[in-house]
Amino acid sequence: MTRQFKLTYKFTIIILAILAAMGIGSIILLAIGADVTKTYLVILLEPLKSTLQISEVLLRAIPLSIIALGISVAYRSGIINIGAEGQMMMGILGTTMVALSLPTLPKIILIPLAILTGALFGGLWGFIAGVLRAKLGVSELLSTVMLNYIAAQFYTFMLRGPFLDPAEKTLGGAGTPQSMRLTKNLWLTRFIPRTRLHTGLFIALALAVLIYLLLWKTDFGYKMRASGASGRAARYGGISVGWYLVVSMVISGAFAGIAGAIEVAGVHRRALEGITAGYGFSGIVVALFGGLSPIGIIPASFFFGLLIVGSDMTQRLVGVPANMINVLQGIIILVIVSTKMILADPYLMERVWRWYQRHCKTKPEVEA
């Protein structure tokens, strides 16, 4: 079997998978009586039509990619983090706390400090799930979901209580649960005029490089991947599998925390409800779609950013509810899982190879 054939084979499978996802999506769109082609065209092309729209796509790709990077670290170390949503909220709280209590610090100190605090808070949330799994064998699926609930309640409590904007408490305020506008010293620069695109983009890219180096170029990464790939062999090799589970969960949580910090500092500039916007869950899909590697996660997060912005527009332009994005995400998860199984099936590949050879061998005769 040639290398070229293998690549083509895998590429074709992925294309077919995307088509399949779109196909299933069409059925649902038809069912709600929408114009299928138009909807897809709007989702996939409309967001690329202007700089403003592209900047909005990138804006969403930033938290998605950071969260997905963290999830890929955990996943490769053998632990599945579905608690990024809660970890992100904790990160937002950490950042907000720093910005509220130290508003006079210069930008150059405040921004790193606030982001690091966000990372610390998110990391702590990841740490809890990691330790529970490593020491007591509590399934991370259970603990991270529960921690999501706790974080969500805590988040609401903080926004309604300690962090509540004093202006909202006065007579003129509406009582919206949100913090006051945070100090300008926290704001990330928006580097394209008339867009919201901020320097968090570069942070995300830097983090992607960092994760690539960590996982594939250092002994830490080696040990994490070994623990994830075969815990028993890793233990035999003197790697403390439990420790690396915890570390990877801390990194994963910290990344979600950073994503939260950057959303606050770059986009909203205050803590309010709904900042996380499901990024914590979409991040899982992005990580899987990106093949659990930074090289795949960057384009994957752009693609999902596109879907999010695109489906917002369908609401306006074709009248399809933006919730369709959730449906599409669900379909994509199912398709990814099946695609992975198909790609991992050597027998199927063999059969296709045979068919392909027969096809190619007879073809010249037909032409002759």
Next chain:
Amino acid sequence: MQKITSLRMEHITKQFPGTLACDDITFSVGEGEILALVGENGAGKTTLMNILMGLYQSDEGRILINGEEVRFRNPNDAFSAGLGMVHQQYMLIANMTVVENIALGYKEAWSPVKLDLAKVRARIVEISEKYGLAVDPDAYIWQLSVGEQQRVELVKTLCLGARFLILDEPTSALTPQETDELIVLLKRMKSELSIIFISHKLQEVKNLCDKLLILRHGAVVFEGETADHSMGDIAALMTGHEVELPVNKEEACNGTVVLDIRNLDVQSDRGFLALDGFNLSIRCGEIVGLAGVSGNGQRELAEAINGLRKVERGEILFYGEDIANKSPHHIIESGMGYIPEERNTEGIVPAFSLKENLILKDTERDEFSAHHFLKNKAIEANATDLRVKFDIRSPNTSVAAGSLSGGNIQKVILAREISRRPKFLLAVYPIRGLDLGAAEFIHKQLLEKRREGIGILLISEELDEILDLSDRVAVIFKGKIQQVLERKDANRRTLGILMAGVHDDQTV
């Protein structure tokens, strides 16, 4: 069901990326015949049989049964044609019972609404009575010894109606007694079925098989009657040179004790004391062979020494330090080398490449990393070097270790453990699954290490291996040392008696 009177594979060729696993192989097996398929590690034996079973498709060639061409697209096709295979790695589900495992493949007991376990059980009883294969249908797989699991695999294959048996290294993990029983059984079954038998042990091949097929680098290099050739001839044909297993003839060295195990108590997975007041000491520069039927505490001993199993009581003094219940990392750092029994799940990370596996224990060493960054060039150079030195057959150093042949996986582990320059080596069944040439090489390496002055504890069931290499022989039985013998006092007979649990004095 129709009998299989002849089976023929013609011009079978199979190319894996970078490896020609089968190269134009043709052979046939007649009714009631036993064909031995032998050859070096990575010669293509397993691949050839996987093609026969429909697990792989050959690039070229065809299969004929009773003179008619057949095509197996998957193992089910092969089953329905009457072929059955017991694989090199057993494919049983550990937390299911014997009945449940066999029911998985026994389609006749399946109906859309119900699985008829009683029917499966009846079938098992029928088969085990017919062939004299005792199995307990309600035992969980994890409770069974390797030999018992092997018997379950055999019963399973027969239950599914196999009229042609393929056995891929069935004896490599069996005790000598179990092996003898299996050979007797197979001889008896010969009247009803044909068998293809893969093994590295030529004694068995001579004993059991009528015909012989030798593969090297995927091609047939010899085909003939077993009776016409001596074991030495066969070995030479297999490896291309005369094989002579080395023997430890040197004087015992009276060095200092480096590993001193005192009153060790360790529990087994099933909760009883697998080691019960175990005592043994090993000096530097000597090989101590630990003989015993497997399941008498060997696995627990190896794991306890390496920090992989909890020590209940007693101490393990390693160069004066008690390493009982220390972390595996600590024990490795103090100089322990360990060749584990489970090569596929413990000795390597299957998904990692060959070169990555060779540094499993050494990522932190200056040799392979600086400031936590891995030195790719050094890792590659190390792998290239060891691949040549230990003759690991693989297309390159980046292939996944899990895709290597069984014997080559073992070589990867040996290469890593020996080349790390340990201060002590614990070798558990080191030549299991290795071909003769590789076994010879490994034994030479072990003797070389001994000469360099490190202590070696060799756990094995092969008495020949123990007698060839050891300075002293200890016999383990039910978690205790029966007796420790000087090499000059040890022979097959005395060891056999001791291994069976009879104390030496009782026989006199």
